[in-house]
Amino acid sequence: MSAFKDAGHLFRFAGLFVLAFIIFLVVRGYVVPRSFGQYGHYRGAAIGEIAARPVKFAGHETCETCHSDVLDVKSKGKHAHVNCEACHGPLAKHADDPSSVTPVKPDTAVLCARCHTASAAKPKGFPQVDPVDHSNGVPCETCHQPHSPAIEAAAAPAASAGGAK
Amino acid sequence: MMCDLAMFLGEQVKVMNGVEGFMYPNEIGLQWSVLIVLYPFITGLVAGAFILASLERVFRVEAVKPTYRLALLTALSFLIVAPLPLQLHLGHPERSPEMYFTPHSTSAMAMFGYVYLWYLMAVLVFEIWLDYRRDIVLLSQSTKGPVQWIYKVMTLGSDNISPRSLHIDEKVGWIVTLIGIPSAFLLHGYVGFIFGSIKANPWWSSPLMPVVFIFSAMVSGIAGVMLIYMAMTKLRGQKIDIRCVDTIAMYLFYIFIIDFSLEMLDLIHRIYEADESFRSLNFMVHTKLYVPHIVIQILLGTLTPLILLFITQLVKLPEQVRKRMYVTAGSLALVGIFAMRWNVVIGGQLFSKSFLGYTTYKMALVTKEGSLVAAGLTVLPLFILWALVKLLPPWTAEHVRQATTGD
Amino acid sequence: MPAAAVAWKAVLAGTPEQAPNYKLSDHWWGMLIDVPKCIGCGNCVRACQAENDVPDGYFRTWVERYHVEDENMTNPEVISPDGGKEGFPVAKEDAGKYFFVPKMCNHCTDSPCTQVCPVGATFVTPDGVVLIDQKYCLGCAYCVQACPYGCRYIHPEKKVADKCTLCYHRITKGLTTACCENCPTGARQLVDLKNPKDPIHEFLKTHPVQVLKPQMATGAKAYYNGLDGSVR
Numbered sequence: 001m002s003a004f005k006d007a008g009h010l011f012r013f014a015g016l017f018v019l020a021f022i023i024f025l026v027v028r029g030y031v032v033p034r035s036f037g038q039y040g041h042y043r044g045a046a047i048g049e050i051a052a053r054p055v056k057f058a059g060h061e062t063c064e065t066c067h068s069d070v071l072d073v074k075s076k077g078k079h080a081h082v083n084c085e086a087c088h089g090p091l092a093k094h095a096d097d098p099s100s101v102t103p104v105k106p107d108t109a110v111l112c113a114r115c116h117t118a119s120a121a122k123p124k125g126f127p128q129v130d131p132v133d134h135s136n137g138v139p140c141e142t143c144h145q146p147h148s149p150a151i152e153a154a155a156a157p158a159a160s161a162g163g164a165k
Numbered sequence: 166m167m168c169d170l171a172m173f174l175g176e177q178v179k180v181m182n183g184v185e186g187f188m189y190p191n192e193i194g195l196q197w198s199v200l201i202v203l204y205p206f207i208t209g210l211v212a213g214a215f216i217l218a219s220l221e222r223v224f225r226v227e228a229v230k231p232t233y234r235l236a237l238l239t240a241l242s243f244l245i246v247a248p249l250p251l252q253l254h255l256g257h258p259e260r261s262p263e264m265y266f267t268p269h270s271t272s273a274m275a276m277f278g279y280v281y282l283w284y285l286m287a288v289l290v291f292e293i294w295l296d297y298r299r300d301i302v303l304l305s306q307s308t309k310g311p312v313q314w315i316y317k318v319m320t321l322g323s324d325n326i327s328p329r330s331l332h333i334d335e336k337v338g339w340i341v342t343l344i345g346i347p348s349a350f351l352l353h354g355y356v357g358f359i360f361g362s363i364k365a366n367p368w369w370s371s372p373l374m375p376v377v378f379i380f381s382a383m384v385s386g387i388a389g390v391m392l393i394y395m396a397m398t399k400l401r402g403q404k405i406d407i408r409c410v411d412t413i414a415m416y417l418f419y420i421f422i423i424d425f426s427l428e429m430l431d432l433i434h435r436i437y438e439a440d441e442s443f444r445s446l447n448f449m450v451h452t453k454l455y456v457p458h459i460v461i462q463i464l465l466g467t468l469t470p471l472i473l474l475f476i477t478q479l480v481k482l483p484e485q486v487r488k489r490m491y492v493t494a495g496s497l498a499l500v501g502i503f504a505m506r507w508n509v510v511i512g513g514q515l516f517s518k519s520f521l522g523y524t525t526y527k528m529a530l531v532t533k534e535g536s537l538v539a540a541g542l543t544v545l546p547l548f549i550l551w552a553l554v555k556l557l558p559p560w561t562a563e564h565v566r567q568a569t570t571g572d
Numbered sequence: 573m574p575a576a577a578v579a580w581k582a583v584l585a586g587t588p589e590q591a592p593n594y595k596l597s598d599h600w601w602g603m604l605i606d607v608p609k610c611i612g613c614g615n616c617v618r619a620c621q622a623e624n625d626v627p628d629g630y631f632r633t634w635v636e637r638y639h640v641e642d643e644n645m646t647n648p649e650v651i652s653p654d655g656g657k658e659g660f661p662v663a664k665e666d667a668g669k670y671f672f673v674p675k676m677c678n679h680c681t682d683s684p685c686t687q688v689c690p691v692g693a694t695f696v697t698p699d700g701v702v703l704i705d706q707k708y709c710l711g712c713a714y715c716v717q718a719c720p721y722g723c724r725y726i727h728p729e730k731k732v733a734d735k736c737t738l739c740y741h742r743i744t745k746g747l748t749t750a751c752c753e754n755c756p757t758g759a760r761q762l763v764d765l766k767n768p769k770d771p772i773h774e775f776l777k778t779h780p781v782q783v784l785k786p787q788m789a790t791g792a793k794a795y796y797n798g799l800d801g802s803v804r
Contacts, residue, residue, distance in 0.1 A: 006330040009298065009323035010337065013291065016321070028266045033708075039596075041269055042695035046705035047596075053741035056623045057750050079756075086615055086754040090622050114659045115613045115756055121637055121663035121670035122611045126757075187650040189675070189722030190631045196713040196726060256711015256731030263691040263708065274714055275690035364788055365684060365720035518722055519804035521650055 057085045058095035066098070070147055077148030078127075087111055087146065108140040186522025193524050195514045198534040200250035202510045203542055205356045205378065206385065206503050207247045210546075212353040213386010214240040215289070215345060220416065222342040228412035234559035235397070236390045237293050242550040244285055250542055253533055273359045284352045288345040294319070295338040297557050299326045315556065353382040360509060367442035368513040373431050380424035385502040387417045388495040393550070395492065407484050414491050418474040421498065425467055428505075445520035453515050453523055458508045466501015470494035594744045599699040600766040601738055602793035603749075604775060605674050607800070609759035612637055612672040616751035616760060617657040623739065623750035630725045631655040632736040633676040633751055638802060641668035645802040673796075673803055674760060676751070677702060677723040677736035678784065681791030685715040685724065694733060700765070700793060701740050706732045720788045738762075765793070 004011075038044025060083040064071045067084070074080055085091055087106050094101040118128040129135075135143075143151060184193055218236035220226045252258040265282075268275035294301075302324050305316035354375040360366075361374025391413045398405045435443060450458050473494040477487055511526050529535035612635055620626060620633045635656030639649040653660065656672075663670055679702045686694050686702060693709035696702050709732035716724040716733060727734040739749035743762065747753070752760045763772035775797075782799045783792035796803075 006325060006327055007333050009321060009325060009330065010333070012321040012323055013294070017286070024265070031262070032266050036267060036692070039698055040695055041267070041692040043692070043705050043708055046695075046703065046708070047697055049707075050703055050705075050737060050740050051594075051744045055742055055745070055747065057619065057742075057747075057753050059742075059747045059753055081758055082756040083753050086619075086756050090619075114615070115611055117659075117662060119612075119660070119662045119670075120665040121639075121660060121672065123608055123671075126611055187636075187652070190634050190652055190655045191716075191725040192722045196716050251712075254712070256713075256726060257709065260691075260708070260710045263693075263710065267692055269689055269692045271687045272690040272714070274688065274712065278690070359714075363684075363688070363718050365718050514717075518720060519650065521648070521804060 055092050056090040058090075058092040060084050062095045063091070066095075073145075074147045077150055079147060079149055108146065112140040112144075112146075183525030183527065184522060185524075186517070187519055188517040188522045188524055189519060192514075192517055195511070195524070195526050197510055197514060198254065198526075199507075199511070199528055199536060199539045200254045200534050200542070202503070202506045203250045203539055204247065205353070205382075205510070206506045207243050207250070207542075207546070208356055209353055209378065209382030209385045209502065209506075210389050211240045211244045211247065211284075211289075211386065212349040212379070212382040213384065213388075214243070214390045215349045215386070216383050217387050217390050217413065217416075219342050219346050219349075222339065223346065226412060228408050231406045231409045231560075232390055232394045232413065234296065234557075235394055235554075236386075237289065237296070238553045238557065238559060239390055239393055239546075239550055240386075241289055241293060242546040242553060244281075244289060245549055246542060246546045247281070249545075250539075253538065273355060273362055277355045277359065280348075280351050280355050284345075284348050288341060288348050292338055292341045292345060293557070295334045295341065298334055299331055300557065302326045312556070350379055354379050360513070365518060366513050367440070368446055368516070369509065371431060373427060377424065377427045377431065380420060380427060381502050381505055383420045384417065384424050384498055387413060387420065388498040388502075391417065391491065392495045392499070395488070397554070405488065407487070410488065410491060414474060414477060414487075414494070417495070417498070418471070418478055421467070421471055421474065425471065428467075442520055445516050449512065449516045449523060453525075454508055454512050457504050458512070462501050462504035462508055466497055466504050470497045470501065473497075594746075596698040598766060599743075599764050601679065601700045601743060602763045602765050602795060603676065603679070603738070603752075604761045604763050604772045604781070605794060605796050606759045606761070607671055607673060607796055607798040609757045610635070610672040610674055611757055611759075612656060612660045613756065614656045614659045615754045615756060616674060617655050619750040619754035620736070621657070623742075624737070626734075627728050630728070630734070632723075632734070633674060635660075636673045636675060637663075637670065638673060638800065639663070639668050639670050640800065640802045641666075645800070648802040648804075650804070669800075671800060673799070674751075675721065675723065675784075676794060677719075677738070678721055678790065678792035678794040679736075679738055681793065682789065684718045684720065684788070684790060688714045688718040690714065697740075701738045701743075702735075703737055703740060704733050704735065706730060706734070709733050720785050720790065721792075763795075 033043045033045065035044035035046075036042070039047070063084040070084075074082075088103050089106070091101070091103055094103055113131055116128050118130050122128055140146075182193070214236045217229065218233050218240070221229050221233045252261065255261060264275050264278040268278060270276065298320075301316055301319045303326070305313060305320050305324070308316055357375030357378030360369040360378075361371050363369050391410060394413075395405055395410065435446070470493075473490045476482070477490055482490070514524075515526065516523050531537055614635060616633055617631065617635060624632060626632050633655075634652055636650050636652045637656070637660050641649070651660070660672075679696075679700060681696065681700065683696060683702050686696055689695075690712065691708060691710060693706075694702065694704045694715055706727075711726055711731045711733065713726055713733065716726060719735075724733055724735045726732070739747075739751075742749060748762045749760075752762050761772045761775075763776065764770045765773060765776075767773060776795055779797050781795040781797050783790075783795060784799075784803070785792075
C-alpha cells in the first residue's frame, strides 16, 4: 500500500476529473431539450415549430372557394394555370378575413411586362412582345382581360371581375 | 493553356461588388474570416510545440532539454487562446456548450471539441502539473502574498514530494507524453480533417489535408518555440545553448522538407489530373492568391527558410551567423505557415462552387472579426506565456529531474 | 372545405403541432424543375421572399440565366441579377442558346450539410425535408461551407443558418410551396415521392431527369427536366 501512499496526488487529480464529469452529466440532464433525439440527432419539437409558421399565400384553392366566378373565366383561357396570388400577391390575410384586407389591383405595366417582355432568353413558344412596338405605353388591360387574356374573349376592361359572391 | 486563360478572363470579367464572373448569390460574402485562419494557426503551434517537447521526453534527444518546459508552457498559452477566435466568430457563442452536450458524431467539428478537451486536460495540463509538481509544492510553502493561494490550489492539497512520489510522477509523465504524441497529431489532424472532408469544396477536399496540416503545424510549433527560447534567453541575459538551437533547427529542417514535399505532391496531383475544378483554382492561384500563395507562402515562407536551413546543415558557419539565420528562417517559416492557413481558409472561399467566378475578401479593421482582433489574438498567447513563465519558471528544476531519473 | 382551409383554422387556433391530417411517414418530398418551361420572370424568388421573410441580398431560391455559345459547354456565361428577383435584362438573339435554371435547396437524402453540423441543428425530417432548428443553431457556418449547391447562408439578423425549407409550414397543411404556387408556367412543381398517385411522380417515371452535381452523391431530390450539360 505504500506505493499508493506516494501516488495520492494522482488520485486527487483523477478525482477532479470524476467530479467534473459528474457535474457535466448533471448539467447536461437539465440543459438538453426533452425532445432531442425523438426522430434523430435533433430536437424533435423543431419539426412542429417550423410547421406552425404563419402562411402568407392562401393558395388558389382557397381563393376559388369565394371567387368561383373568376375561376370560371380563367379556366377557359391561357392563364388557367396561373394562380391568383402570382399576380395579386400574398393574400392569406384577406382569405381569413376578407373585409380586413382589400387587395390592391396590380399595376399591369410592371406585372405583365415581367413575363411577357420579349427576350431571346425565353422559350420560343412562349407568348412575348416588345412592349414599345406592341402597345407603346398603353396599359395592357385596355385590350386584354388578365383573367382570360385572349382578345376575342374580352369585353370591357376588367373592373369588377374580382368581387366575391 | 494561356490562350484558354485569356479567353476565360475576357468572358468572365464583370466586376460588381468585388465579384468577377458568376457566383451563386449566397456565396458572394465570405463566411469564415481571418479568425478562422487564426484558429488552425494557433492549434498548429500547440501541436508543434508539444512535439518538440516530446522529442526530449520520449525520444531522449538530450540537446533540446533547455526548451522542454518552455515548449509545454507555450503549448498551453496558445491552447487557452485557441477557442477565442471561434467564439468571436459564432453567431450564438452562448450556445457553444451544445457541442459538448449533444455532439453530432458525424461532425468533425463536434468531435474536435472533445479532442481539444482531452488534449488540454488529460495531456497538457496533466503533464505540466506532473513535471512542475515539486516546484509547485515548494513554491506553495515559500511564496508570500496572494499568489501563494494559486500554488496551494495547484498542489491539490498534497505536499508529498518524496523521491518515490516524484519517481512515480516521472513514470506517469512519460506515459502521458507518449499518449500525447498521437493526441497532438489528433488535435491538429482533426483541424485538417474539418477542411479535408468537405467534398463540396475542391480546394479543401483531400485526404492529404490532415497530414499537411500536421506537418505544417510541427514546422510552426518548432520554429515558434525556437524563437521564443532565443528571445527569452536573450531577455534574461543568459547565454543561448547553441547545441540546443542547432538540434532544433535540424529537426525543423527535416520536418519542413516533409511538409514541402506533401504540398508539392498535392500540387502536382492537381495539375496532372486537371479535374473540373482545376481551371478555376489555377486561375485563382495565379491572380487573387498570387501574393499570399506564390510570393508569401512558397517563395518567402517555405523556399527561403529551407535554403537558409539547408546551408546551416551543409556548412559549419560561425555561431553568430547561424543564430541570425535560424531567427530569419524561423520567422519566415511562421509567416509561411500563417500564409498557408490563409490560403486554405480564405482561398477556399474566394472561388465559386460553380467554377465560373470569384469574389473578394474584404477584411475590416475594427469589427469583431477584423484584423485588429486577429492581431490581438495572435499576441495574447505571448502575454499568457509571460504570466505562466512568471508563475512556473521553466529554468529551475532541470537538475532535480536529472537526479530523480535514476532508472 | 379544402384541406388548406381546415389547416388554416388550426393555425389560427394557435395549435403548434401540424394539421391533424398529416403523418410524417406518409410523405417523401421532392421538387420537379422543368427547365424548358422557365421564363425567368422571378415570381418564385419574390414569392419565397414574401412567404418566408427572406432578408435582402440572401436567397432561399434564385434563378440563373445561362448563355451557352457554340456548344462551348464548359464555359457558359451565367448571370443572376439579385437572384433573378426582378427578372432578367432582355437578351439579344445570337448564335448561342439561352435558358433559365431555378435553383434551391435540393433536400438531399444523404445531405453533406446535416453530416457536418456539430450540434444537430440541421437535420433531415422523416418526410425528407432538410430543416434548420434556428433555436439550436450556433451560426458556425460549417453547413454553409459543406453545401455543394450554395443554397445556405447565415441570416444577417438572427445569426443562424437559413435556407429553403420546402415551405414545410405549407406542405404539411396540404398546400404547395410558395414558389410552385406562384410559378405561372408550371416550371416548378412539388412532388411527393411516396404518393404513387402524385402526377409529378408519374412525370418523373416517364421523363429523363437529372439532379445537380450527381457526382457529389448527395441524394438530391430536386429533379431537373431538360437540364443542359453546361449547368453548374
